[in-house]
Amino acid sequence: MVKTKATLRSFVTGLVTAGVLMAGSVQAATLKMATDSGAKGSPAGDTLERWADLIEKGSNGEIDVKVFYQNELGSQNEVFDLHVAGDVDVMLNWPMTSYDKRIGVIYTPYMTLSWEEAIKAYSPGGWVNNMLGGIYADLGLKFFGPWPEGFNGVATRGKYATNIAEADGLKVRTMTVFPAPQTMQALGYQTAAIDWGEVYTALQTGVVDGEAGNVIYWDYEYFRDQLDYYVRSKHFFMTGVLSMNAESFEDLSEAHQAIVADAAKQVMMQQFKAAKTADELYVKKAEEAGMKYFELSDEQIKVFARAAREKVWPLMDEEIGSEIMGTIRNNATKL
Structure with a gap:
């Protein structure tokens, strides 16, 4: 026991x-x-x-x-x-x-x-x-x-575009995701989808004339020695x-x-x-560093928006489904 x-x-x-x-x-x-x-x-x-x-x-x-x-x-x-x-x-x-x-x-x-x-x-x-x-x-x-x-824009060297006609001949880097290239093409640009880690080299060697994927912080912080202009096109809320x-x-x-x-x-x-405060700070920093910044009018933005919605949203119906796009259409800002 x-x-x-x-x-x-x-x-x-x-x-x-x-x-x-x-x-x-x-x-x-x-x-x-x-x-x-x-x-x-x-x-x-x-x-x-x-x-x-x-x-x-x-x-x-x-x-x-x-x-x-x-x-x-x-x-x-x-x-x-x-x-x-x-x-x-x-x-x-x-x-x-x-x-x-x-x-x-x-x-x-x-x-x-x-x-x-x-x-x-x-x-x-x-x-x-x-x-x-x-x-x-x-x-x-x-x-x-x-x-x-915040809202992104297009940073370029040599020339810039505040409308679709002016974008003709400018080749910009986009993110390697759908529908980033398609969106910039709708706004009149030529595009090259390039991974983030390769953007500086692409700008330096002239593969592209600009970068179209980011809020101004990234273009100021990483490429201000390569880029002259930043146009706040607002195509994506990043x-x-x-x-x-x-x-x-x-x-x-x-x-x-x-x-x-x-x-x-x-x-x-x-x-x-x-x-929003940080974004405004980097606009100021970019301007102080010599980059010219453009804030587009509501009507200029709406012209871009109509073109992108007309050309890109139908592609998104096919790629992500009409149900999701129906939600977007019902809730998106009215033009």
């Missing part, structure tokens, strides 16, 4: 020890966090660091976050591939459409024409936000929310996306899931408040 009790006691102790070890393994986690655009010290890079810091502090160090900046894990497409595959757990991305062209809804030209409309559409509960959440889920990604930057691989998310405890999601919400809401 004594031997039986001792054996039982030993067995129970072993179970408790194993349970403690298992609990410890569940609590500890390492997440790989990356962005496809933005070096250390850039707004995107700073957001990664804040997000990582909030996660680590919120979990009392139980979650260790490894941060990787643009080009450290590959090109835009390659890093998004890693994200979908689960080799990058958490990401601030400018989504690629190679997996699902419905992601192109984020690049639908001229959905909104003002900051107020855009913030309402992209904020949690907004109609664009809701569409993106469902599409990301179908890709196996947890959608936390957008990371807005936003990154805060997301997590769904399997990686499910592998976390519920407490850790809440910490990661709450940290994402904090950096997202901070960006909603800061984006």
Whole structure:
């Protein structure tokens, strides 16, 4: 009997020890966090660091976050591939459409024409936000929310265009996603779809005359020695996306899931408040650096918008479906 009790006691102790070890393994986690655009010290890079810091502090160090900046894990497409595959757990991305062209809804030209409309559409509960959440889920990604930057434009060297006729003969770089090239062609430009990491060389060697994928920050920060003009064409409201691989998310405890999601919400809401001010700051910096900036009138924007909607939206019906495009048509700014 004594031997039986001792054996039982030993067995129970072993179970408790194993349970403690298992609990410890569940609590500890390492997440790989990356962005496809933005070096250390850039707004995107700073957001990664804040997000990582909030996660680590919120979990009392139980979650260790490894941060990787643009080009450290590959090109835009390659890093998004890693994200979908689960080799990058958490990401601030400018989504690629190679997996699902419905992601192109984020690049639908001229959905909104003002900051107020855009913030309402992209904020949690907004109609664009809701569409993106469902599409990301179908890709196996947890959608936390957008990371807005603002309305983009066209930065060029030598000449510029404030209307479709003036764009004739200008060749600009676009993002390698649908419908970025198609949109700029509708606005009168020649296009070359070039990965972000190759844009400087393309400008330097004259492959393109300009860059047409970004808010002014990127053209000022990376290409101001190559470009002379920036025309705010507003063809896209630019936003990154805060997301997590769904399997990686499910592998976390519920407490850790809440910490990661709450940290994402904090950096997202901070960006909603800061984006417009930051954009205005970089307009000023660009002008001080010698770049000539053009803010188009409402009527000039509407001329561009009509051309893009007429030529690009029907293509999007075919690529992403009439149901999604019906939502966009019902909610987009009326011209």
